[in-house]
Amino acid sequence: MGWKGLIEEYRELLPVDANTPVVSLNEGNTPLIFAPKISALINENANVFLKYEGLNPTGSFKDRGMTMAISKAKQAGAKAVMCASTGNTSASAAAYSARAGLKCIVLIPHGAIALGKLAQALIHGAEVLAIDGNFDLALELVREITDNYPVTLVNSLNPFRIEGQKTAAFEVCDSLGKAPDYLAIPVGNAGNITAYWKGFNQYKQSNKIVDLPVMLGFQAAGSAPIVNGAIVSDPKTIATAIKIGNPASWKSAEAARDESKGLINAVTDEEILQAYKLLAQAEGVFVEPASAASVAGIIKLAKAGYFKNKKKVNIVCVLTGHGLKDPDQAISSIKEPEYVSPVVEAILEKIKLD
Ligand code: F0G
Numbered sequence: 001m002g003w004k005g006l007i008e009e010y011r012e013l014l015p016v017d018a019n020t021p022v023v024s025l026n027e028g029n030t031p032l033i034f035a036p037k038i039s040a041l042i043n044e045n046a047n048v049f050l051k052y053e054g055l056n057p058t059g060s061f062k063d064r065g066m067t068m069a070i071s072k073a074k075q076a077g078a079k080a081v082m083c084a085s086t087g088n089t090s091a092s093a094a095a096y097s098a099r100a101g102l103k104c105i106v107l108i109p110h111g112a113i114a115l116g117k118l119a120q121a122l123i124h125g126a127e128v129l130a131i132d133g134n135f136d137l138a139l140e141l142v143r144e145i146t147d148n149y150p151v152t153l154v155n156s157l158n159p160f161r162i163e164g165q166k167t168a169a170f171e172v173c174d175s176l177g178k179a180p181d182y183l184a185i186p187v188g189n190a191g192n193i194t195a196y197w198k199g200f201n202q203y204k205q206s207n208k209i210v211d212l213p214v215m216l217g218f219q220a221a222g223s224a225p226i227v228n229g230a231i232v233s234d235p236k237t238i239a240t241a242i243k244i245g246n247p248a249s250w251k252s253a254e255a256a257r258d259e260s261k262g263l264i265n266a267v268t269d270e271e272i273l274q275a276y277k278l279l280a281q282a283e284g285v286f287v288e289p290a291s292a293a294s295v296a297g298i299i300k301l302a303k304a305g306y307f308k309n310k311k312k313v314n315i316v317c318v319l320t321g322h323g324l325k326d327p328d329q330a331i332s333s334i335k336e337p338e339y340v341s342p343v344v345e346a347i348l349e350k351i352k353l354d
Helices: 036-042 062-075 088-100 115-123 135-148 159-165 167-176 191-205 250-259 269-282 289-303 327-333 344-351
Strands: 032-034 046-052 080-084 103-109 127-131 182-186 214-220 263-267 313-319
Touching: 032 167, 036 046, 036 269, 036 289, 046 167, 046 289, 062 080, 062 088, 062 159, 062 191, 080 088, 080 135, 088 103, 088 115, 103 115, 103 135, 115 127, 115 327, 127 135, 159 167, 159 191, 167 191, 167 313, 182 191, 182 289, 191 214, 191 250, 214 250, 214 289, 250 263, 263 269, 263 289, 269 289, 269 327, 289 313
Parallel strands: 046 313, 080 103, 103 127, 182 214, 182 313, 214 263
Antiparallel strands: 032 046
């Protein structure tokens, strides 16, 4: 029958019951891809793997949380759901709501979400409202509304979102046959690092793995509140997905960092864009800029000697969203196509074959 979506696959490890109306687009089961060139950049002992979450149905890891959040909202009799978003949550909420027959309302920071994501939310029929303000303000407003009116919050403050997202950790362990030594992940609102840490711990408690990974979180330097230890009131980064100055799951991200003896560091926009191009051009994997923060982060750590003198290590980089989400960034990161006369000689002159 093949893969039936993560609720069916991991049912015994999720808070669902026989009466939960499963709303699924067969999300999950994303590939763990070996990255030989990035491995070689780290050191001779490193095996780097890419958890390509951009291959989920709406192109990001959010679908893992959304299948749970929407199924549980439906079970509870909700008629409407609402979220604030830097783009991907809204795309996923819109798609799963369409499937479930729920009204979906999303609040986005005006002009600060990638075009592909906006298109997704709109085509799936969500009511999209843009505010003059950043993600943090949008989330504050959504929390106030969902606390006081009959509409269910589907941001990662909804515990079912974390429950769904933790299944990515299960899949990583199932693919490797154990936990990786290191798990590198972009950090925005900090729900995903929280979810992975929960998943690894649950797998250990279920005796499916013996060791836990060291968690390596990466924020964009211009919006790195956890790294700085202070709210960033005006966050800035080209990685719009993680342009967040006051993460909702701040405390649990710190817990994941500290309990795993890991770290949460910052990477600059320049480092993010270098990793973004490297992934596309050396490994053939197209991601959105925020996703490249995990790869930028391990490259930066390797340069600082972090992985030196270590025995053979497995490092998994979570690639959270697909590159097609943000086509503008791809086009502005490389040269625009050159014009050429439509004749063979002119083309041959340009391409310089041997
Ligand atoms: N990568 C991508 C592509 C994202 O869309 C997000 C979050 C993150 C990383 C960070 O994950 O928030 O769990 O730490 N996007 C949210 C959204 C905020 O609204 O789509 P996090």
